[in-house]
Amino acid sequence: MYNPRSLSTLTPTLIAQHLTKVIGDRTIVDDVSFEVFAGEVFGFLGPNGAGKTTTIRMLVGLIRPTAGRILICGHDVQHQFEQAMRCVGCIVETPDLYRFMTGRENLAHFARMLGAGDDDIARVASLVNLSGRLDQRVGTYSLGMRQRLGIAQAMLGEPRVLILDEPANGLDPAGIREIRELLRELARTRGMSVFVSSHLLAEIELTCDRVAIIHRGRLLRTGTVRDLISSRRSLELRVGDVPRAAGILADHQPTIEGDCLLLPLDESAAPPLIAALTEAGIDVYRVAPHRQTLEEMFIEATGGETVD
Amino acid sequence: MLAMLALIQNETLKLLRRRRFVIVISILTAILLIVSYSQYRILRDSAKRNWRADLQERIARAENMLRRGRASASWARSIRAEIGRWQFYLDHDIDPQKPNVPRFVRTFPNVAGSLLLLPLLVSILGSDIVSAENAEGTDKLLLTRPVRRWKILLAKLITLWMFATLTLLCGAIIAFLAASVALPSHGWTEPSFSGFQLANATVRLDAVRELPLWRDALIAYGLEWYSMMAFASIALLLSVIFKSSAASIGTMLASLIGGTILTHISPDWTAGKYFFVTALPLADYYTGEPPPYDGMSMMFCITLLAVWAIGTVAIAFALFTRRDVFG
Structure with missing residues (x-):
């Protein structure tokens, strides 16, 4: 290889x-x-x-x-x-x-x-x-x-x-x-x-x-x-109460996408976040590394122009 | 050298596969068969006719036309030259119109050259030899192979010269075959006259050469070949300049027709003699057709064609080897 x-x-x-x-x-x-x-x-x-x-x-x-x-x-x-x-x-x-x-x-x-x-x-x-x-x-x-x-x-x-x-x-x-x-x-x-x-x-x-x-x-x-x-890796959290969770994690600059939160963090940063959310009584359904596709990276790099 | 042969082989293959040569040969065959048949009709009728009386009548008619002043200046020159030649044949007791195979073959380069048939056929062969690669997008492959661009263009030029030469040769062979069907075949050694010159209003006969017909024919073919080579070289430039085959063929034909129109419409504007089209019918000028402008000697025409050919080929190579190839 x-x-x-x-x-x-x-x-x-x-x-x-x-x-x-x-x-x-x-x-x-x-x-x-x-x-x-x-x-x-x-x-x-x-x-x-x-x-x-x-x-x-x-x-x-x-x-x-x-x-x-x-x-x-x-x-x-x-x-x-x-x-x-x-x-x-x-x-x-x-x-x-x-x-x-x-x-x-x-x-x-x-x-x-x-x-x-x-x-x-x-x-x-x-x-x-x-x-x-x-x-x-x-x-x-x-x-x-x-x-x-x-x-x-x-x-x-x-x-x-x-x-x-x-x-x-x-x-x-x-x-x-x-x-x-x-x-x-x-x-x-x-x-x-x-x-x-x-x-x-x-x-x-x-x-x-x-x-x-x-x-x-x-x-x-x-x-x-x-x-x-991978330079653009992020963490995706699906939680029960999105606005409250966003408030708790405000320090990490979360972006809201539907019922998910996207955080510009590596998966190694996940355990303390999960602990903080459960402590506040927010249900955490899923934590997954969000792998950015080349396409997203491309659109970001070129300012959203279509590829052709 | 071996590499150049491979390139020429490639160009030959493409030219044949594009069926350009088939078209050229078909046109030649069709035209020569028709002309040969018309000559056969003349031959058949001539048995009943007195050629001497015929010729005298024609001379009288032509002189009448000149007297009435109907003809334009350049046409009048042509007519005077023709009267001179007819008179010469009358005086020497030679029937210039009597059709036979050798005369038919001998006349081919003159007629096909001055009536622009041969230049037209060269246009068919050469006008898109470069532009078609451009139009079909194959230049991107052709020019990214480990062969310098000047070699590719040289191979194209040599191929074009080869096929122009073949066209003239095939023209001679087809003329021979087409005439052999209908006309008597003897006469290769009969005298043939060329070199009539027009001085003021009369035809000078002191320059007239008498040669056996086959030698006279060889000279005429040689001159027409030279003129075709020059024309092919000029056609290459247009093919390099234009991206579309239609544009390059169109421009070539327009310059041929335009040049002819120019000499007929404004014979007084003598700068027209520097345009290559006026120098193309070398075989005709050799025989004794007066060139449309004064001072167009055989040497002048040959040099003019050489200058045009060398100049256009130089420009074609400079353009082709330097230009950026966009889509």
């Missing part, structure tokens, strides 16, 4: 340093820095227009940063484009492939650009369970199949870094689960770095080891999923 503490001993495979993109007088991406290590799945979250796609396009050399630089496996994307791109497979936004060609022709097309052979095409096709439909035109594929072909294409040439924009798009729940397991598998057993953006927070929570949150072009937070959530 992945251990976040081992990070310090690893070298990052994807480094973004002070990435900035200014178009006209608008700063679309503002001083974004992060590192992605070998063997981890890194989530990139942000609402619509936050600069997510612009950042991804800069990572893969489609957009020139105004300032800052990107290193992939130690190669600068600006100055050593070919070496850097040899280490990357990607899907940017939608998995657009040549619809008028078959899946196999598409894979062969991109394999030729890498100098990869037929065995590599067979390998990536079986990896995403597409071997059976490879000789049909991509125009006849469903969105889920195109997404899988996109991932297969990204896996050509065994890149060390995988950059996937919304990989769960268009997939049914079983497909999402399949992709999630594939990505975790690639990171864990092959030591690949997987960079995914998504608007499905629950999905990011299940798939990723670490997350960066971008909002209005700036990185708000970066950290392990566990740390980001």
